[in-house]
Amino acid sequence: MNVIETGCLGKRYGKSWALLDCTLAVPEGGLAALVGPNGAGKSTLMNMAVGLTVPTEGTVTVLGGRHVGSPGALDDIAFMAQDAPVYKNLSVADMLHLTKNLNRRFDQSFARARLAELDIPLNKKSGKLSGGQQAQVALTIALARRPRLLILDEPLSALDPLARQDFMATVMTAMADDGMSVLLSSHALAELERVADYLIVLGGGRLRIAGDIGDLLAEHLMLSGPAAEADAHAARLEVVQDRRAAAQAHLLVRSAGRPVPPGWEAHSVSLEELVLAYLRAPGSKPAGARTEPAEVAP
Amino acid sequence: MTVHAMPVRLRRGADTEPRPVPWQGMIWVTWRQHRGLLIGILAVFLAAVLAMLAVGMRIHQDYAALAACHPAASPACAGLGDYFNSTDWHEGNGIHAAVQVAPVLLAIFAGPPILAREFEDGTFRYAWTQGIGRVRWTVTRLVILGAVVAVAALALSLECTWFFDPFLRTQNMTAVSPAVFGARGVVYAAWTLTALCLGTFLGTLLRRLLPAMLVTLAAYLALAAVTWFYLRGHYPVHTFWPMQLFEGGWLLILSVLLAAGTIWLVRRQAALRALPEPPPSITSVGACR
Amino acid sequence: MTVLTLPAQPGQDAGHAVRPVPWRRMIWVTWAQHRAMLIGLTAVLGAVAIFLFAMGLYVHHNFSALMACRPQASPACQALNSSFNSTDWTIANTLDILMNLAPALIGAFTGAAVMARELETGTFRYAWTQGIGRVRWTIAKLVLLGVAIAILTWALSQVFTWFFAPFLQQQDTLTVLSATVFDTRGIAFAAWCLMSFTVGAFLGMLLRRVIAAMAATLGVYLGLAVVTWVCLRQDYPVALVTSNASLFNYAINRQSGAGGGSFPSTAPNNSPWVLSTWNVGRTVWWRYIPVSRFWPMQFIEGGWLLVLSVLLIAATVWLVRRRAA
Numbered sequence: 001m002n003v004i005e006t007g008c009l010g011k012r013y014g015k016s017w018a019l020l021d022c023t024l025a026v027p028e029g030g031l032a033a034l035v036g037p038n039g040a041g042k043s044t045l046m047n048m049a050v051g052l053t054v055p056t057e058g059t060v061t062v063l064g065g066r067h068v069g070s071p072g073a074l075d076d077i078a079f080m081a082q083d084a085p086v087y088k089n090l091s092v093a094d095m096l097h098l099t100k101n102l103n104r105r106f107d108q109s110f111a112r113a114r115l116a117e118l119d120i121p122l123n124k125k126s127g128k129l130s131g132g133q134q135a136q137v138a139l140t141i142a143l144a145r146r147p148r149l150l151i152l153d154e155p156l157s158a159l160d161p162l163a164r165q166d167f168m169a170t171v172m173t174a175m176a177d178d179g180m181s182v183l184l185s186s187h188a189l190a191e192l193e194r195v196a197d198y199l200i201v202l203g204g205g206r207l208r209i210a211g212d213i214g215d216l217l218a219e220h221l222m223l224s225g226p227a228a229e230a231d232a233h234a235a236r237l238e239v240v241q242d243r244r245a246a247a248q249a250h251l252l253v254r255s256a257g258r259p260v261p262p263g264w265e266a267h268s269v270s271l272e273e274l275v276l277a278y279l280r281a282p283g284s285k286p287a288g289a290r291t292e293p294a295e296v297a298p
Numbered sequence: 299m300t301v302h303a304m305p306v307r308l309r310r311g312a313d314t315e316p317r318p319v320p321w322q323g324m325i326w327v328t329w330r331q332h333r334g335l336l337i338g339i340l341a342v343f344l345a346a347v348l349a350m351l352a353v354g355m356r357i358h359q360d361y362a363a364l365a366a367c368h369p370a371a372s373p374a375c376a377g378l379g380d381y382f383n384s385t386d387w388h389e390g391n392g393i394h395a396a397v398q399v400a401p402v403l404l405a406i407f408a409g410p411p412i413l414a415r416e417f418e419d420g421t422f423r424y425a426w427t428q429g430i431g432r433v434r435w436t437v438t439r440l441v442i443l444g445a446v447v448a449v450a451a452l453a454l455s456l457e458c459t460w461f462f463d464p465f466l467r468t469q470n471m472t473a474v475s476p477a478v479f480g481a482r483g484v485v486y487a488a489w490t491l492t493a494l495c496l497g498t499f500l501g502t503l504l505r506r507l508l509p510a511m512l513v514t515l516a517a518y519l520a521l522a523a524v525t526w527f528y529l530r531g532h533y534p535v536h537t538f539w540p541m542q543l544f545e546g547g548w549l550l551i552l553s554v555l556l557a558a559g560t561i562w563l564v565r566r567q568a569a570l571r572a573l574p575e576p577p578p579s580i581t582s583v584g585a586c587r
Numbered sequence: 588m589t590v591l592t593l594p595a596q597p598g599q600d601a602g603h604a605v606r607p608v609p610w611r612r613m614i615w616v617t618w619a620q621h622r623a624m625l626i627g628l629t630a631v632l633g634a635v636a637i638f639l640f641a642m643g644l645y646v647h648h649n650f651s652a653l654m655a656c657r658p659q660a661s662p663a664c665q666a667l668n669s670s671f672n673s674t675d676w677t678i679a680n681t682l683d684i685l686m687n688l689a690p691a692l693i694g695a696f697t698g699a700a701v702m703a704r705e706l707e708t709g710t711f712r713y714a715w716t717q718g719i720g721r722v723r724w725t726i727a728k729l730v731l732l733g734v735a736i737a738i739l740t741w742a743l744s745q746v747f748t749w750f751f752a753p754f755l756q757q758q759d760t761l762t763v764l765s766a767t768v769f770d771t772r773g774i775a776f777a778a779w780c781l782m783s784f785t786v787g788a789f790l791g792m793l794l795r796r797v798i799a800a801m802a803a804t805l806g807v808y809l810g811l812a813v814v815t816w817v818c819l820r821q822d823y824p825v826a827l828v829t830s831n832a833s834l835f836n837y838a839i840n841r842q843s844g845a846g847g848g849s850f851p852s853t854a855p856n857n858s859p860w861v862l863s864t865w866n867v868g869r870t871v872w873w874r875y876i877p878v879s880r881f882w883p884m885q886f887i888e889g890g891w892l893l894v895l896s897v898l899l900i901a902a903t904v905w906l907v908r909r910r911a912a
Contacts, residue, residue, distance in 0.1 A: 008586035021586040050427050058586075074429050081423035087331070088419070094330055101323030103429035138424075145429070338802065384760070395684055403805070411798060476677055507797065508700055512627065515692070519685075527678070 001064040003028045003149045003181045004049055009058035011044050018044040022058070022207045026183065028148075030197030031175065034185035035275060040202040042185040043082060046153050049183070050079045063148060075104055078147035082154045084138035088127025092137055095126060099141045111144040114170070131158040139167060143174050150174075152184045156191060168195060193271050201278050208278035213271065220274055223251045225264035233261050241277035252277045324430065324438040332443065335408055343450045346397065347457060353393060354461040357386050361464035383468060390465055397458050398481055401493040404447065405518045409497015410510035412439060413560070417505040436564045440498065440557050448491045455486035473538045476526050483542035488549035493518055495556035502563045613719060613727035620714075621728075624697060625735060632739050636746045639682070643750035646675050650753035650851070659850055668850055671757065679754050686747055686771045690740075690779040691808035697736060698787020699800035701728070702903065706795040715907075725907045729788055729900045737781045744776035757851035763881050764860045766816040773885040778892035783808050785899035792906045815888075821862050823887050825880040830872045834859060 002025045009022040019041035026032045034042050047053035048060050051069030066073045086095055092115065100106040115122060118136050126134060135158045142150060150171070156164050172195060174180050186192055199216060201208040209216070220240070223233075230249035234242060241252040252269060260266045269277075329336065360382050367375035413436070416422040426432040459482040465471065471478055480486060496518055501510040525545070535541055618625070653671050656664035705711040715721040748771070755761055761768055770779055786807050791800040835858070859875040866872070876884070 010586075023586070052423060052426060069431075071429075071431055074427065074431055077427070079423070079427040081420065083420060085420040085424050087421055087424075089334075090330065098327055098330060099428065101327050102425075102435070105429070334799075388766075399684075399688065407798060407802060477680075508696070508704070512631070512696060516631075526681075 001028050002026055003032075003063055004183065005061050005065070006045075006048075007059045009045070009048065009060050010056050011041075011048060011053060012056045017056075017205050019048075019202075019205050022202075024200065024207065024210055026181075026198060026200070026210075027212075028181045029179065031171070031182040031184060031192075031195055032198035032200060033189070033192040033196035034183060034200045034202065035187065035189050035192070036185075036202035036208075037187060037279065041205045042187075042202055043153055044205075045202065046079070046151055046183070046185060050077060050151060052079075076148040078142035078145045078150050080135075080138045080142045080150075080152045080155055082157075084131075084135040084155070084158065086126040086134055086138055089125060091123050091125050092120060092129075093122040095137060095141060096122075096144070099145065103145050105146050107144045107146055111140050114140050114143075118166075132160060132163050135159055136163070136167070139170070143170070146178060146180075148180060150180055150182045152182065154185055154187070156186055156188070164191060189272055189275055199271070199275075201275050203279040208281065209274075216274060217268065217271065219254050219256045220269050221253055221255050221260070222267045222269050222273070223253055223255075223260065223264045224267070225249060225251075225261065229261070229263075233264075240274075240281060321438065324435070325442060327435075328439045328442045332412075332439070335411075335443075336446065339404070339408070339447065339450060342400070343454065346400070346454060350393060350397075350457050350461045353389055354457075357390055357461070357464055360386050361468070364468075379468075387465065387469065390462065394458065394462055394477075394481060397454060397486075398477075400454075401451070401486075401490040402515065402518055402522075404490060405493030405497040405514050406511045408443070408447070409494050409499075410501030410504075410507055410514055412443070412498050412501060413564070414501035414505055414507045414510045418507055432564050433561060436561055440495075440560065444491055444494060444553070444557070447494050448487045451487040451490035452484070455482050455484075458482060458486070474536075474541065476530065479530070479538075479541070480526075483539070484546040485542050485549070488546040488553070489522075491553045492521075492549045492556070495553040495560070496521075499556040499560045499563075502560045610723075610727060613724065614731060616719075616724075617728050617731045621701065621732060624700065625732070628693075628697060628736070629739060632743050636743050639743075639746045639750050642678060642682070643746070646679065646750065646753060649675055650757075654851065654853070671851075676754065676757065679751060682747070683751065683767055683771065686744075686776070687767055687812070690776070690783040691805045691812075693736065693740065693780050694783025694785075694787040694808060695801040695804040697732065698784040698789075699791040699804050700787075700797060701732065702788045702791030703795060703797040703800040704791075706792070707797055721907050722904055725904050726900070729785065729903060733781050733784055733896065733900070736784050737777045740780040741774065741777035744772055747776075748772040752855075753851070755855040756853070759856065762856045762858060762860065762878055764876060764878060764884070766820075769820070769881075769884070770812075770815075770888075773882070774889040775885055775892075778889040778896075779808075779812075782811075782892045782896045782899070785896040785903070789899045789903045789906070792903050820884070820888070823876075823884055825883050825887070826862060826874055826876050828872060828874050830870045832871065832873075834875070834877075835861065835873060 004024060004026040006022050006024045009024075010020045011018045022041075022045065034045065036042055044053060048055050049062060049068060051073070060068055062068055062073050063076055087098070090098065096106075096108065096111050100108060112122070115137070118133075118140075120129065120133050120136060126137060129137065135155060139152075139155065142152075152171075156167065159167055168191070171182060171184075175182060184192065184196075196213055198211070199213050200210045223237075225233075225248070227244050227247050227249040230242070230244070230251060234251060237251070237258065238254040238256075239251050240254060241250075243250045252273070255266075360378070364375070364378045364382050367378055369375065413422075416425060422432075425435060428435070462478065462481070466473065466478065473479065473482065480489065497510070497514040500514045500517065501507070504510040504513060530541070530545070533541055533544055535544055649667075649671055653664075653667045656667055658664065659668075705714060714724060717724065719727075751768070751771070755763065755768070763769060763772065770776060783804065787800065787804040790803045790807070791797070794800045794803060857878045859877045862874045862876065864871060864873050
């Protein structure tokens with residue numbers, strides 16, 4: 001089952017497109033990292049997945065074909081927006097009680113235990129907490145809903161490094177215990193590299209690449225060789241990035257098992273190199289989404 | 299810092315059926331989110347009731363003394379009459395006018411914040427992604443607040459009717475006089491309800507608190523002025539209770555329309571459209587253009 | 588390699604103070620920041636003034652028709668009279684009540700909104716760290732906005748004074764000193780609006796939440812207005828004491844219209860405002876305020892309202908400073 005499926009999804013504000021031609025199928029059970037620079041369309045995509053924004057064109061469904069915003073979708077998806085909005089004049093305990101009354105499922109004891117461990121006082125007004133504490137409260141109440149899909153919009157930006165580590169650890173534990181899927185956006189890739197299973201790269205409102213991280217890393221190679229031969233090979237290979245330096249050419253290719261040209265060296269690429277290469281790629285052939293089961297190249 | 303591990307528990311499949319989101323839960327939610335407003339309404343209501351009781355008893359006493367005073371032309375009785383027509387009348391008229399102003403204040407202070415606040419603070423991103431869904435969340439709040447407001451207004455107008463009765467005789471007014479008609483019967487409660495619904499609708503439409511408050515004030519005053527100076531003269535009925543029911547009726551319909559409009563605005567954001575075709579499971583480059 | 592040295596600027600040394608940001612710029616800043624509010628206020632007051640003007644023309648037309656109607660006892664003239672007494676008077680009375688409440692609303696929407704909004708939305712973090720400094724920023728803002736509000740509301744009260752003029756002849760019990768009439772004319776209305784604005788700003792700074800500040804502003808204005816009506820005005824040092832009963836003979840003082848009846852009189856009601864009476868032996872003494880004392884009373888009231896406004900601005904500035912520590 002795909003937790004999020006979109007087809008040619010687009011959103012226009014006035015004259016400019018915040019997101020365009022986005023076709024995705026995010027598999028369940030893992031942590032999908034949504035990365036891209038500011039203004040790339042990450043929040044727009046997430047808002048459309050939870051029904052806060054209406055698409056201008058295209059389709060989006062969640063949790064195996066459910067309509068976005070339907071009771072079935074609302075029940076099983078928890079969303080933490082950017083800036084972690086909480087009701088500033090309600091105490092933390094009130095926020096817990098509020099969420100419990102607004103949902104069918106709420107694990108009160110988990111929420112209290114987690115907040116106690118984080119030393120967040122239950123009777124303090126949410127508006128008086130620090131930014132990091134508000135984010136922790138928002139995450140706690142989202143997790144306590146025991147969702148099948150947790151969508152987090154830039155949750156780490158308000159947290160200090162220690163808090164980030166604890167945040168991610170809690171998310172990973174919940175995923176392991178509960179089989180929860182997570183879609184998390186960030187513009188800092190380094191933090192997500194070790195924990196993410198699925199990668200979605202947005203740039204300039206377009207989908208650049210999306211796929212299972214292991215597969216992506218396996219499919220992409222950095223080929224280094226004489227610049228003179230570069231054009232000939234580039235025509236036959238799917239080149240993502242082409243860098244020439246004097247006599248040497250470095251081609252980042254999506255080889256998917258095709259043989260390395262003779263005389264050329266092949267290195268694996270890091271995730272960061274991969275993401276940057278796709279973000280810098282001019283114009284866009286929007287990269288197709290991988291489906292389940294992943295196609296295996298011959 | 300240790301990581302708190304979530305307690306081991308049954309796998310999802312073995313969970314008991316999740317309970318349906320109970321409506322009682324929404325009552326607590328509405329109370330908690332509008333605690334300040336509800337307490338404010340209650341405080342003002344009690345203050346008005348007590349003030350009208352205290353002043354009203356004195357006015358009734360003075361009127362009884364005046365009515366019993368014989369001979370009516372003597373200086374003593376004229377003095378009573380003067381006092382009743384000046385001091386008592388000023389107080390009575392003042393309180394009566396204040397009671398009539400209350401719905402306006404309610405329109406401004408209660409209606410717009412219900413939704414405009416959520417938009418401005420961004421908390422709608424929390425509220426609209428909870429299991430209960432945005433429509434039920436909005437409907438419940440409107441119904442609860444509307445009921446509270448309407449009942450309080452009805453009680454207030456009953457007391458005001460008793461309070462103002464002596465002046466109907468001394469000031470040469472009747473129950474259908476413009477200033478009097480709107481503070482008694484069912485019309486006062488209907489105006490109060492309409493005020494709340496108008497404020498809520500405009501708050502949802504304009505999405506920003508202060509502009510919504512200002513426009514609500516203008517719209518309510520305009521509606522009141524049109525009714526007072528024009529509409530009431532053109533009702534098909536002309537006696538007290540039929541007029542009351544007629545005006546209460548169309549105000550009620552207006553309130554319902556405004557409430558429905560609010561819910562329609564809230565829903566409009568929802569992506570509840572049916573899918574035109576099944577989403578593609580295999581995509582290829584360029585499929586969108 | 589030689590080091591290039593800059594020639595010393597005349598008068599510039601390490602201890603020279605930085606030139607303060609000029610007040611002139613604060614005018615532009617205040618305008619830019621509160622453009623919407625000022626334009627909105629002007630638009631609303633302008634619309635009200637136009638409405639008052641239109642209604643005023645209607646009312647004045649009816650009134651002159653009524654006063655010119657002869658013979659006064661005829662059914663036609665009596666009908667005009669009773670129509671004026673009911674319809675036109677109802678309109679005027681309603682508008683009069685609204686004018687009395689207007690300062691409260693103006694104070695709430697402008698004063699409370701101005702300060703509380705900054706604090707609620709957090710934009711004060713920008714404003715208070717600019718070169719001008721928070722104290723001067725606050726003073727400039729409140730003074731400029733206060734002056735603008737005073738001018739606009741003064742203009743509105745003049746339109747209303749003209750509108751209401753016929754009713755001072757029509758109503759037996761109203762004079763320019765009556766509670767609900769006095770503070771809609773002269774300089775009193777503008778002074779009440781200014782004071783209400785500063786109350787709103789102070790409460791906005793104190794309570795830091797827009798709705799609470801607005802509600803509190805309404806309450807404070809109402810309380811102060813009632814106190815003024817019921818107690819304060821009677822203690823203004825303009826009262827006179829006399830035992831001359833002829834001043835209070837209303838039949839003499841009011842020049843009733845030819846033909847009598849309940850027609851409006853040909854001149855505004857000039858009966859004095861009786862504060863209290865007492866007997867000394869067989870003489871009756873009155874303590875009263877004659878209508879001629881209207882302007883001294885206006886200046887007294889405008890004066891203490893202005894002083895109160897200045898104190899409230901000072902208190903607001905003090906609160907702004909206190910948040911620094």
